[in-house]
Amino acid sequence: MATTLESQPAAVQSVKRSMGHLALHYGKVEDGPVASRLLQVFGMVETQVLNLPSGSNFYRFVVDSDHLSRGDGIIYLSMLPEPQRALVDAIHTALKIGTPDQHEAVTAYNAMLESDPEGSFHFGFLMDSLEDLERMVLHLRELNESDPQLKGRLAITMNRARAGEAAVDARLDASPIFGDCKRYAYGRNGVQVFVTTDIVTSGQLGDRMYFEFDYVFPGYDSHILSVVES
Numbered sequence: 001m002a003t004t005l006e007s008q009p010a011a012v013q014s015v016k017r018s019m020g021h022l023a024l025h026y027g028k029v030e031d032g033p034v035a036s037r038l039l040q041v042f043g044m045v046e047t048q049v050l051n052l053p054s055g056s057n058f059y060r061f062v063v064d065s066d067h068l069s070r071g072d073g074i075i076y077l078s079m080l081p082e083p084q085r086a087l088v089d090a091i092h093t094a095l096k097i098g099t100p101d102q103h104e105a106v107t108a109y110n111a112m113l114e115s116d117p118e119g120s121f122h123f124g125f126l127m128d129s130l131e132d133l134e135r136m137v138l139h140l141r142e143l144n145e146s147d148p149q150l151k152g153r154l155a156i157t158m159n160r161a162r163a164g165e166a167a168v169d170a171r172l173d174a175s176p177i178f179g180d181c182k183r184y185a186y187g188r189n190g191v192q193v194f195v196t197t198d199i200v201t202s203g204q205l206g207d208r209m210y211f212e213f214d215y216v217f218p219g220y221d222s223h224i225l226s227v228v229e230s
């Protein structure tokens, strides 16, 4: 039976919670400033840079300026600790990743994520402006084309809203990024953008991170983040 709010003890219901923080890692010292820059392109606000004795930087970001001194909406960014880096290296060696003898499970894993980034460990942001999301994607495409630090290190995939709502469909048909998109979200009245990068490391193979950026059209009770459809 599904757990509902009403079925939970009163003490649990009365506690206020919010999403507090996420700890991300980059893989190499030189990727620290690049990762920080990418998070700022995503709209995150850098509030602290702490240079550590190792030579790497520890960063604190908030998702927007409303969270500057709060305890939630925080993203910490630091270099992958050495034992984790050693584990990732061992996994890559054992599974012969990137070689002609790569383990078939790795190939299948990569194919799954290629077809549906939603299957990855990922972090989703909600944006309140479709125009801002469109501008960000166009900027990221430019950076991936020609920026000295970011060139070739980003992959962008999008899902437009399921068809059927005339106003939403018309707006997306006219969009500079969704107009030619043939992929569809698991729901209505909203869109998703996935950005994959090797600048931030996570996931089972410790070699990439998937970021998701969503927009929900206002005025609809049923949308991509309220109801998941098969």
Ligand SMILES: [Fe+2]
Residues within 6 Å of the ligand: 118, 122, 124, 212
């Ligand atoms: Fe997601």
